[in-house]
Amino acid sequence: MTGAAGARLLAVSDLHVGMADNRPLLDSLRPTSDDDWLIVAGDVAERMDDVKGALRLLAGRFARVVWTPGNHELWTPREDPVQLRGEARYLHLVEFCRELGVVTPQDPYPVWDGPGGPVAVAPVFTLYDYSFRPPGTAPKKALEQAYEAGVVCTDEFMLHPDPYLSREAWCRARVRETERRLAAQPTDVPLVLVGHWPFLRAATNQLWRQEFALWCGTELTAEWHRRFRVQAVVYGHLHIPRTTWHDGVRFEEVSIGYPREWRWRGHPRGLLRPILPFPEGTAGAGASARAGAAPDAAPSGSTRTP
Numbered sequence: 295m296t297g298a299a300g301a302r303l304l305a306v307s308d309l310h311v312g313m314a315d316n317r318p319l320l321d322s323l324r325p326t327s328d329d330d331w332l333i334v335a336g337d338v339a340e341r342m343d344d345v346k347g348a349l350r351l352l353a354g355r356f357a358r359v360v361w362t363p364g365n366h367e368l369w370t371p372r373e374d375p376v377q378l379r380g381e382a383r384y385l386h387l388v389e390f391c392r393e394l395g396v397v398t399p400q401d402p403y404p405v406w407d408g409p410g411g412p413v414a415v416a417p418v419f420t421l422y423d424y425s426f427r428p429p430g431t432a433p434k435k436a437l438e439q440a441y442e443a444g445v446v447c448t449d450e451f452m453l454h455p456d457p458y459l460s461r462e463a464w465c466r467a468r469v470r471e472t473e474r475r476l477a478a479q480p481t482d483v484p485l486v487l488v489g490h491w492p493f494l495r496a497a498t499n500q501l502w503r504q505e506f507a508l509w510c511g512t513e514l515t516a517e518w519h520r521r522f523r524v525q526a527v528v529y530g531h532l533h534i535p536r537t538t539w540h541d542g543v544r545f546e547e548v549s550i551g552y553p554r555e556w557r558w559r560g561h562p563r564g565l566l567r568p569i570l571p572f573p574e575g576t577a578g579a580g581a582s583a584r585a586g587a588a589p590d591a592a593p594s595g596s597t598r599t600p
Contacts, residue, residue: 301329301408307530308549315553336364336490342376362417364490369452380456410570421465440505447509484525
């Protein structure tokens, strides 16, 4: 793009349009300029037709859409006619996005030349490796403790790592590939780093149920905002929308979340978060709301089955 004066780089995540009460929110997402870009940081929906329908709608409205998957897009629900699993499911969505012109983690990073730019918008797909766990606790023990507490992410039953042996192995492969690409980026243009899972473990301190942090990221990304030339970081997953600052870098959690959550807290900063240009007077601001329950977790004391 050529940098139209009124253009904005916007972001949203955790649309969860498979829930009927969230569909009107999707329908209301519109640009205010013909040159607006939209970052969609994962968890659009679970069923393939819902994911595709939402991305098709947004791609028709915004000048450019940048998408990275969350855990929900990677689930394989029994009722979904598309029974692809793991990497095959992800790559199927990548090919669909390319047909729409939607940018994915497999594509060259586009450069935003609008207000606040130029920046390269870098969607990344990293998953998690259970490293957000209590100090000195082995992964197996941490998982056992989570199961005993009744806080178990649905990923354990519906997010398959095929062809990798485990979600941890898939995570490590994704991190290696992403680091290679980020290191190869020209340093004269800063990055807006976009992922679904938090890049820093500190983000999970806001969770009421700390057991859920196991499914919230990897320690392997903890230095990325310092190691690479990052201007801003966009993520979701936690359903705790807020702005924080770490080492002088702005982190934006941009999720909408489940109806029970947004009805409680409302949308005080709107459904679409401005990333660039950065709104005046919001430096250091951030919501103090905590998650009432861990997203995607089984209720306390319950048992989940595949």
